[in-house]
């Protein structure tokens with residue numbers, strides 16, 4: 001198109017290309033009932049580009065249902081989904097999203113390499129044979145590429161599932177319980193894989209019951225309970241208060257004042273040697289890395305003998321149980 005109409009179209013396209021990309025996942029007001037059972041009840045959240053978000057919650061909370069709605073595999077009764085800026089189920093967004101289902105089963109008569117080739121064909125993306133081999137190697141199946149899947153252990157099939165999810169170099173990866181069949185070494189491999197994806201700017205939505213895993217790799221967490229978002233936020237927001245435990249000897253008034261500057265403190269006399277001081281540091285998503293060394297240096301300058309310094313924080317598991325038992329996650333919804 002030429003002339004003024006062509007120019008304004010080009011200008012509009014330029015403007016669009018300068019806009020930040022749509023979030024990897026955006027969903028709002030999702031609802032789903034199975035007969036009389038409500039599985040998903042007004043769920044909204046986003047996964048930003050390059051962000052790793054953990055979906056947590058007890059059995060039956062609705063995590064898999066939400067994931068299936070996002071991927072266009074289940075039709076919601078209400079609500080909207082945009083996957084990489086397009087409606088759920090749109091072939092263009094699905095081709096750019098990798099998915100490892102909770103229940104995976106691959107054609108037992110095919111070899112691992114054939115399963116991968118099949119999924120590459122289905123995704124409509126061009127992935128070279130060398131890249132496919134590399135992908136299998138990345139999940140620890142390099143020497144099983146030519147073996148039939150029927151002879152694979154559950155863990156090996158799950159590794160293959162990961163390769164299927166990752167082979168077409170997706171911009172978003174949705175992993176539903178990716179380590180349920182893996183041994184501790186396999187879990188560590190997946191953790192490394194997730195960190196590598198994060199480094200490449202790939203967005204990840206991870207459903208896992210392994211809270212330690214989620215705590216290590218996720219930027220943000222969405223906690224579902226009975227179909228609703230019970231809490232969501234960054235780990236710093238959800239875990240809140242950090243504590244510093246110090247074993248100190250010779251604390252006098254000026255040192256006490258310095259401790260109070262750092263946060264509200266308590267003292268427990270146990271004489272082994274000195275006393276244990278617990279300082280509640282303020283919740284800060286971007287804490288000053290010099291705060292603790294600064295406090296220790298000042299205490300030493302005030303004549304205090306510092307025997308031990310131990311930063312502690314409530315674990316995600318403790319917080320999750322707290323939210324699920326008391327519903328006290330409201331402030332971060």
Ligand SMILES: Nc1ncnc2c1ncn2[C@@H]1O[C@H](COP(=O)(O)OP(=O)(O)OP(=O)(O)O)[C@@H](O)[C@H]1O
Pocket residue numbers: 034037038039057058059060061062063064065066
């Ligand atoms: N196809 C279905 N037909 C009927 N009910 C279903 C179906 N899929 C899910 N449900 C119900 O919806 C609710 C949520 O299930 P969902 O699988 O989404 O939970 P989940 O959080 O993924 O659980 P888990 O941690 O045990 O995998 C459950 O009560 C479940 O029984």
